[in-house]
Amino acid sequence: MREAYTVGEDGGRYPAGSLRWMGTGPPLLFLVVLSLAELLVFDRYFSRNLSTLLTIALAAVGILAYGLHVSRVMERAERQILSMYREAAEQNRQLQALHEAGLAITSNLSLETVLHRVLDLGLAITGAGSGAVAVYDEDGQVERLVTRGLRSPLEASEMFALPLRYGDALVGMLYLADREGGAFGPREESAARKLSAHAAVAVMNARLLQQAERAAILEERHRLSMDLHDGVLQELYAITLRAEDALADLPAGSGALRARLEGIVEAIDRLEAGIRRTVQDLRSEPGRPVPPAQAVEQEVKALDLDGRVELETRLDPELRDLPGEQADALRFVVREALANVLRHARARRVRVELARRRQELLLEVSDDGVGFEATAAVGEGAGRTGAGASHHGLGNMRRRAERAGGSLRVESAPGRGTRVLLLLPLATPAARRR
Ligand SMILES: Nc1ncnc2c1ncn2[C@@H]1O[C@H](COP(=O)(O)OP(=O)(O)O)[C@@H](O)[C@H]1O
Numbered sequence: 001m002r003e004a005y006t007v008g009e010d011g012g013r014y015p016a017g018s019l020r021w022m023g024t025g026p027p028l029l030f031l032v033v034l035s036l037a038e039l040l041v042f043d044r045y046f047s048r049n050l051s052t053l054l055t056i057a058l059a060a061v062g063i064l065a066y067g068l069h070v071s072r073v074m075e076r077a078e079r080q081i082l083s084m085y086r087e088a089a090e091q092n093r094q095l096q097a098l099h100e101a102g103l104a105i106t107s108n109l110s111l112e113t114v115l116h117r118v119l120d121l122g123l124a125i126t127g128a129g130s131g132a133v134a135v136y137d138e139d140g141q142v143e144r145l146v147t148r149g150l151r152s153p154l155e156a157s158e159m160f161a162l163p164l165r166y167g168d169a170l171v172g173m174l175y176l177a178d179r180e181g182g183a184f185g186p187r188e189e190s191a192a193r194k195l196s197a198h199a200a201v202a203v204m205n206a207r208l209l210q211q212a213e214r215a216a217i218l219e220e221r222h223r224l225s226m227d228l229h230d231g232v233l234q235e236l237y238a239i240t241l242r243a244e245d246a247l248a249d250l251p252a253g254s255g256a257l258r259a260r261l262e263g264i265v266e267a268i269d270r271l272e273a274g275i276r277r278t279v280q281d282l283r284s285e286p287g288r289p290v291p292p293a294q295a296v297e298q299e300v301k302a303l304d305l306d307g308r309v310e311l312e313t314r315l316d317p318e319l320r321d322l323p324g325e326q327a328d329a330l331r332f333v334v335r336e337a338l339a340n341v342l343r344h345a346r347a348r349r350v351r352v353e354l355a356r357r358r359q360e361l362l363l364e365v366s367d368d369g370v371g372f373e374a375t376a377a378v379g380e381g382a383g384r385t386g387a388g389a390s391h392h393g394l395g396n397m398r399r400r401a402e403r404a405g406g407s408l409r410v411e412s413a414p415g416r417g418t419r420v421l422l423l424l425p426l427a428t429p430a431a432r433r434r
């Protein structure tokens with residue numbers, strides 16, 4: 001027997017040979033029976049003509065009935081083949097999605113990309129109209145939430161929640177909702193489960209990659225800080241010593257020259273202080289949450305404003321720790337704004353305020369100095385287009401603020417002092433918990 005199969009009228013599967021038998025056996029048998037009936041029965045009771053007529057009529061009815069029967073069987077078989085084909089196509093789609101999930105694991109993708117891809121695949125293989133994927137950090141808090149069609153998983157009335165597990169650890173959750181063709185069935189569930197297993201590995205993979213990159217950055221920062229410390233700083237120190245020797249050797253009465261030399265020594269001192277601060281920055285771990293008031297205080301102290309301008313600070317000590325990127329932006333803006341005051345403002349007083357405004361953190365640095373045409377300096381493209389190649393401070397402040405999700409405003413006019421305002425969004429308690 002050959003291994004070919006065909007679909008029978010009752011939905012079962014029969015060897016292809018039986019279909020062949022079905023097409024030839026019954027008609028043959030029918031013909032034999034009909035001929036015998038004509039010979040033995042019809043001819044005996046009816047006239048010759050009537051007997052022939054009767055036989056032909058019976059043959060026609062038989063062929064018609066059998067033909068109808070066969071065509072019905074074929075139609076049913078066709079329907080079944082079609083549904084099997086659809087199922088195969090569906091399985092193919094799922095396999096394709098799983099294959100892509102597998103690729104996502106082995107490619108060097110960021111966590112963000114992995115999450116978007118996993119969610120798209122989840123929607124595609126289950127026919128869900130909306131969904132979300134969340135990943136947890138080590139403390140079990142939601143670290144990142146990506147959604148499609150809904151703002152939070154709690155919004156969907158009926159949904160399907162799948163844990164992303166890596167070993168014993170719960171890495172995250174995949175939520176799917178609003179399936180086109182109705183509720184989620186076992187097939188969707190099984191596909192989504194397979195996907196979630198791949199997704200968990202992909203998330204872990206992206207995390208490890210992130211950590212490796214971070215370690216490389218830290219190492220590079222450390223190397224830079226050592227170069228600055230052991231090379232540039234020692235060099236500057238030696239120059240200062242030589243300048244001070246020269247000062248000591250100056251004959252009495254060279255007042256003007258002495259003043260110029262002292263000015264140079266002071267400038268080198270300031271440069272040294274700046275480099276020391278950079279060295280410290282490079283050694284501190286970037287991205288660690290810090291209390292904002294403390295960050296501002298450190299920056300103010302490092303600038304050494306004493307004697308150069310009168311400083312007033314109002315820092316709300318109750319403010320919650322800021323995530324690393326926001327803290328970095330805050331530090332940068334304080335540093336640059338105060339440096340600008342020292343360098344350009346010729347101010348008598350400067351005021352630094354840090355407070356909470358509704359859902360935002362507000363930093364304000366204001367001085368009573370000469371001011372400038374702020375609209376021109378911080379309009380669109382300032383510090384971006386490179387107009388005034390060396391003046392990047394204002395543009396950089398704004399870029400840092402925007403990268404941290406906030407905004408920066410500079411208010412100034414000639415003779416009217418300057419106000420730099422930084423706004424950073426504060427995480428709401430709810431957003432932190434989820
Ligand atoms: N507090 C301030 N008081 C007066 N002028 C300022 C102040 N801050 C900035 N400016 C003006 O804006 C210009 C651009 O500042 P910035 O982008 O920080 O570049 P830089 O400090 O390198 O000059 C400065 O050159 C200065 O003219």
Ligand SMILES: [Mg+2]
Nearest residue numbers: 336340393394
């Ligand atoms: Mg500047």
